[in-house]
Amino acid sequence: MAKKEAVSYSDFCKACQDMRHLGESLSVRNIHARIGGSFSTISDYLTRWKQENDFASSVTGDMSEGFKQSVLAEFGRLVAETRRELESRLEKEQTQLKEANLQLADYEQQIESLKQDLQSQKESLQQKNLDLEKQLSAAMERNSEYEKRLHEIDSKYTESLRMQEIARTESAKAQFQIERADAAAEKAETLAEKLQKQLHELQEKKHQSDLKATAAEAKNTEIEKQLTKYERVK
Numbered sequence: 001m002a003k004k005e006a007v008s009y010s011d012f013c014k015a016c017q018d019m020r021h022l023g024e025s026l027s028v029r030n031i032h033a034r035i036g037g038s039f040s041t042i043s044d045y046l047t048r049w050k051q052e053n054d055f056a057s058s059v060t061g062d063m064s065e066g067f068k069q070s071v072l073a074e075f076g077r078l079v080a081e082t083r084r085e086l087e088s089r090l091e092k093e094q095t096q097l098k099e100a101n102l103q104l105a106d107y108e109q110q111i112e113s114l115k116q117d118l119q120s121q122k123e124s125l126q127q128k129n130l131d132l133e134k135q136l137s138a139a140m141e142r143n144s145e146y147e148k149r150l151h152e153i154d155s156k157y158t159e160s161l162r163m164q165e166i167a168r169t170e171s172a173k174a175q176f177q178i179e180r181a182d183a184a185a186e187k188a189e190t191l192a193e194k195l196q197k198q199l200h201e202l203q204e205k206k207h208q209s210d211l212k213a214t215a216a217e218a219k220n221t222e223i224e225k226q227l228t229k230y231e232r233v234k
Contacts, residue, residue: 007037009080012045052079 015035016026024030032042056071 007035007041007045009045009048009083010077011035012042013049016046016049048079 012031012035015031019026019030019034026046028039028042028046031046032039035042052075056075
């Protein structure tokens with residue numbers, strides 16, 4: 001009955017050696033019937049064993065069969081050890097490759113995340129740039145309006161200075177005229193005082209003249225009375 005457990009290559013080589021000594025045919029079915037295992041594994045082992053046996057036959061020449069089998073067994077052992085070492089290395093490399101692939105996938109995920117973050121930041125920066133451009137445009141419009149208003153204020157200030165200069169000139173002229181008027185008023189006041197004095201003197205003279213005229217009229221009346229009286233007496 002075929003065995004169920006796995007078969008190593010060294011067990012396969014020993015079975016092949018025993019079967020050759022017994023003169024049995026080395027076929028996948030016969031070997032499987034002796035040591036068991038899977039047909040695919042026995043088939044691979046048989047192909048490998050034939051290649052190694054052909055190689056050993058080419059290098060051993062006229063060696064005895066027993067020594068040749070010993071060489072084949074040793075060669076098979078070395079090949080098996082080499083194979084195990086290579087398989088171990090391959091397994092390690094595959095593990096490292098798997099880890100590298102996982103790490104690469106993680107890096108790719110991180111890169112994709114970074115790309116999304118960069119895209120988001122780019123869109124945010126573009127929006128901020130648009131906002132800044134709008135703010136700059138509004139600021140330039142306000143600056144233009146401020147410059148316009150400043151020009152208007154400057155024009156008004158220049159006109160105000162001109163009007164102030166005119167006002168100062170007119171004020172100086174008015175002050176000069178006031179001073180002349182004050183001088184004329186002072187002269188007129190002096191003249192008025194003089195005329196008032198003269199008027200007072202004339203009024204006094206007139207009063208004296210009136211007194212003299214009254215006295216003369218009284219004297220004349222007295223003389224007329226005396227003349228009338230005299231004529232009556234005569």
